[in-house]
Amino acid sequence: MQSLLVTGYKAHELGVFSEKHVGISWIKKTLEKRIRSYVEEGLEWVVTSGQTGVEQWAIDVVISMRESEYPELRLAVLPPFEQQEANWKDETKALYIERLAKADFVQCISKRPYENPNQLKQKNEYLVQKTDAMLVLYDDLMEGSPLFYIRAAQVQNKPIVFISPDEVEEIGREEENEF
Secondary structure (H helix, E strand, O other): OOEEEEOOOOOOHHOOOOOOOOHHHHHHHHHHHHHHHHOOOOOOOEEOOOOOOHHHHHHHHHHHHHOOOOOOOOEEEEOOOOOOOOOOOOOHHHHHHHHHHHEEEEOOOOOOOOOOOOHHHHHHHHHHHOOEEEEEEEOOOOOOHHHHHHHHHOOOOOOEEOOOOHHHHHHHHHHHHHO
């Protein structure tokens, strides 16, 4: 596998309204563990649309992994439309802009600002099509935005690897036991 789409819930879907939330470190550690195994098998690119939540935390993970031990790992951020961050809080916008600056490739799928929900559908289909597999934080008991990616991947017969909330909690328990 050369390219992996990483996605999951948006921050507000997880009840996360601050970058200081303890759950973020658990999610990041889980993402790192999974991405690391793929890098060791030859993964070259991690791809996201840069939406808030899991996708932006994945960006942080890839940047950290690249800076510490995998300089060959590449990051692509493909927002669905221009000015995706237009209605976000200032702090969220600033972090997003910092993250984009560290990506290897950034290009909006639609060259226009948001016009309609079809741009989001096109983003899901495009990113699934352009990647070899998808890693997604998702719980069947809690529907949310990742379901649209999952449906696109199912239609295209793309491999989907799930991260469950139980796996994230296990990483969290391990982290707490280290202290």
